[in-house]
Amino acid sequence: MIRPDLNNLTNPDNLQMSQLSTAVPNTDFTETGSQLWLALYRLFQRDLRIALRRRSDAAAVLFFFVISSSLFPLGIGAEPQLLRAIAPGVLWVTALLSCMLSLGRLFAADNADGTLEQLLISPQPLVLIVLVKTIAHWVISGLPLVLIAPLIGLQFNMPAQELAILALSLLLGTPALSLVGSVGAALTLGVRGGGVLVALLVLPLYVPVLVFGAGAVTASASGMGADAGLSLLGATLLISTVFAPYAAAAALRISME
Amino acid sequence: MHWNSMSEFFAMGGYGLYVWGSFGFTVVTLAWEVLALKSRSKMARRALRIKG
Amino acid sequence: MQTTVNEPATDNRRINWLKYASPQTFYPLAGKMIPWFSWAAVVLTAIGLYISFFLAPTDAQQGEGYRIIFLHVPTAWLSMFLYVLMAVYAGLGLTLNTRLSYMMATAIAPTGALFTFLALVTGSFWGKPMWGVWWVWDARLTSELLLLFLYIGYISLQSSIDDVQRANRSSAVFALVGVINIPVIYFSVRWWNTLHQGASVSMTKSPSMAATMLIGMLVMALGLWMYSIAVILMRARSVILEQERRSEWVNSIEERA
Numbered sequence: 001m002i003r004p005d006l007n008n009l010t011n012p013d014n015l016q017m018s019q020l021s022t023a024v025p026n027t028d029f030t031e032t033g034s035q036l037w038l039a040l041y042r043l044f045q046r047d048l049r050i051a052l053r054r055r056s057d058a059a060a061v062l063f064f065f066v067i068s069s070s071l072f073p074l075g076i077g078a079e080p081q082l083l084r085a086i087a088p089g090v091l092w093v094t095a096l097l098s099c100m101l102s103l104g105r106l107f108a109a110d111n112a113d114g115t116l117e118q119l120l121i122s123p124q125p126l127v128l129i130v131l132v133k134t135i136a137h138w139v140i141s142g143l144p145l146v147l148i149a150p151l152i153g154l155q156f157n158m159p160a161q162e163l164a165i166l167a168l169s170l171l172l173g174t175p176a177l178s179l180v181g182s183v184g185a186a187l188t189l190g191v192r193g194g195g196v197l198v199a200l201l202v203l204p205l206y207v208p209v210l211v212f213g214a215g216a217v218t219a220s221a222s223g224m225g226a227d228a229g230l231s232l233l234g235a236t237l238l239i240s241t242v243f244a245p246y247a248a249a250a251a252l253r254i255s256m257e
Numbered sequence: 258m259h260w261n262s263m264s265e266f267f268a269m270g271g272y273g274l275y276v277w278g279s280f281g282f283t284v285v286t287l288a289w290e291v292l293a294l295k296s297r298s299k300m301a302r303r304a305l306r307i308k309g
Numbered sequence: 310m311q312t313t314v315n316e317p318a319t320d321n322r323r324i325n326w327l328k329y330a331s332p333q334t335f336y337p338l339a340g341k342m343i344p345w346f347s348w349a350a351v352v353l354t355a356i357g358l359y360i361s362f363f364l365a366p367t368d369a370q371q372g373e374g375y376r377i378i379f380l381h382v383p384t385a386w387l388s389m390f391l392y393v394l395m396a397v398y399a400g401l402g403l404t405l406n407t408r409l410s411y412m413m414a415t416a417i418a419p420t421g422a423l424f425t426f427l428a429l430v431t432g433s434f435w436g437k438p439m440w441g442v443w444w445v446w447d448a449r450l451t452s453e454l455l456l457l458f459l460y461i462g463y464i465s466l467q468s469s470i471d472d473v474q475r476a477n478r479s480s481a482v483f484a485l486v487g488v489i490n491i492p493v494i495y496f497s498v499r500w501w502n503t504l505h506q507g508a509s510v511s512m513t514k515s516p517s518m519a520a521t522m523l524i525g526m527l528v529m530a531l532g533l534w535m536y537s538i539a540v541i542l543m544r545a546r547s548v549i550l551e552q553e554r555r556s557e558w559v560n561s562i563e564e565r566a
Contacts, residue, residue: 183486187479191469200465201483204458204490207451247486254478259367270367272374272438279377279434283384283427287536290423294543301550305559 039124040132047136050109057105058140065098065145069152080157087156088166088217095145095170096206099177102141103185103198106133106178107252111189120256126249134182134245135175142174165220165230172233173213179237179244180205186251209236332409332549333558339542346539353532360525377435378522383530385428387537388456389491391421395463396488399481411477412552414484415467416545420537422460429453448497452490459487473552 051058072090073083110116110133119129149170150163158166184202188194216229260266269276329335361379368375395417402410432450433443444450463480470476553559 183482187466187483188469193469197465197469200458201462204455204462205486207455208493211451247482251479251482254475254482257475260363266362269376270373272372272376275374275434275438276376279380279431282430282434283380286423286427290420290540291543294540294547298543298547298550301547305550305554305562 036124036128039122040128043119043124043129044132044136047133048139051136051140058102058144061098061102061141062144062148064101065094065148066152068097069094070155073156083156084158084221087153087158088162088214088221090156091149091152091166092170092173092210092214092217095149095174096177096210098145099142099174099181100199100202100206101195102137103178103181103202104195105141106137106182106185107189108185111256116252116256120253126252127245130182130186130248130252131241131245134178134248137182138175138178142178145174146170162217162221165226166217169213169216169226169230169233172230172237173209176209176233176237176240177206179240179248180209182248183244183251186248186255189252189255209233212236330407330409332412332553333556335409336546336549336562339546343539343542346535346542350532350535350539353528353535355532357525357529357532360521360528365521365525366519371439374435374438377431379525379529381428381431381435382526383533384424384431385453386530387533388421388425388428388453389494390534391417391424391537392456392460392484393488393491395421396484399484402477403481403485408477408552411481412545412548413541414481415477415548416541418460418464418467419544420540422457422464424533424537425453425457425460429457448500449494452494452497455490456494459484459490463487 069091072086076082076086107116110119120126122129146167150167153163153166181198181202184198184205187201188197191197212229212232216226216233219229220226267273267277329338357379361376365376365379367373395414398410398414398417401407402414429450432453436445437443463484466483467476467480470479550559
């Protein structure tokens with residue numbers, strides 16, 4: 001629930017929501033391009049603002065990433081050569097799992113307070129709304145992973161060049177994970193056992209991203225160059241950006257009936 | 258036909274365990290599927306009191 | 310939920326195929342088809358087994374152990390084919406909104422999953438004596454494993470949602486999203502250097518294996534296909550009874566034992 005801001009009774013968020021959801025946007029019933037982008041940008045801002053108010057949610061995902069990646073040296077043994085070898089895979093897998101854990105927050109909060117229903121009937125295309133929400137979600141949950149991962153990589157004795165490739169691969173990969181994950185989140189909205197079910201649905205679809213991403217870092221470590229893996233990641237990101245919002249929007253409509 | 262004897266047939270040139278393991282596993286699995294379906298069908302019909 | 314079948318006025322001489330789109334008319338039709346497909350399955354599989362064990366020659370490199378191919382390849386083909394078929398029915402359900410399409414997709418999933426599992430198991434039994442390992446994480450095996458996960462995800466999603474309409478439509482969206490895995494499996498041996506052997510059966514080039522072996526594989530594939538049709542029709546009938554249990558026609562079925 002959005003707690004009303006008692007210091008600012010005009011509550012800018014509510015104002016924005018009503019502007020988003022008016023059934024009659026203007027008198028000539030056409031939405032100009034700039035109005036569309038403005039509405040979407042306000043949605044993006046709103047999502048970011050809400051997420052920043054509940055900073056603990058986003059921080060929890062980050063902490064999970066840090067803690068779970070440190071489990072591996074503790075469990076497998078901290079020999080430096082070994083850690084360097086397993087680092088790309090371990091960091092990629094824990095980043096992937098962190099992304100997956102954060103998916104629950106993508107639609108659930110809006111669903112709970114009725115905002116999602118309003119978004120469904122708003123004049124803006126649902127596909128674009130979903131895309132914007134997913135991007136906002138990635139900025140909050142995925143981008144911090146990209147920024148922290150090189151620090152964790154240092155704990156695994158990764159050299160500087162590998163760290164750069166790791167960050168780049170995560171930069172390309174985590175948005176794809178958020179986009180593909182949005183489909184899973186939309187499909188399981190409000191379903192009991194949602195967390196595990198999302199994992200079951202989304203992990204098979206995550207595997208190509210993981211293989212390309214971790215593969216790019218490993219390839220650069222062994223001297224073969226990360227170009228192939230990074231190109232494949234870029235392609236996957238493009239394809240997910242184009243197709244995932246459609247699937248997620250369709251899934252949202254089905255889940256909300 | 259190039260099996261000289263029954264035991265040769267079962268041995269499969271040394272690969273008997275793997276060949277018969279695969280075929281046996283498949284037969285068991287498919288038989289289980291059919292049996293499970295028959296049971297499901299019986300329960301569905303019984304719930305609706307359809308003869309069968 | 311009762312539906313009335315809209316029968317468009319047709320020429321008496323032409324069969325009204327649309328009639329069979331209703332569960333009510335499909336149920337007895339399926340019942341009549343099952344024995345035919347069952348017998349076809351028995352006969353074809355018997356012939357296929359005869360070819361596999363008595364007509365196909367001993368392989369130069371792999372001795373008698375290669376005979377697993379007569380199970381492994383047909384089950385793998387079927388695992389992919391059944392998923393595509395399931396996705397087609399899912400798509401038909403979403404576009405035409407016909408309940409029977411969803412019921413068929415639901416009926417296909419478990420059989421498809423079983424064949425995927427059999428493909429993996431027979432593949433392991435073949436791999437161990439030939440290449441010394443029960444499993445490798447190469448592209449083809451991994452993507453076939455992913456196919457199994459996709460089937461499981463589809464089945465889990467459907468059974469987790471109580472509302473039948475939403476369950477059908479959500480899992481249909483998921484099935485369609487997962488279809489992208491099928492070309493990955495098929496082309497994986499061409500795109501990546503894998504332990505799994507490359508394509509030996511091609512539509513255009515002459516096959517690189519003895520003709521008898523090829524025929525044996527095709528006959529077994531056909532036999533298992535007949536089996537899967539029979540089993541899917543059986544399951545579809547059960548699904549129809551379960552989901553239509555409140556409708557009048559179900560409660561007035563008189564079936565001879």
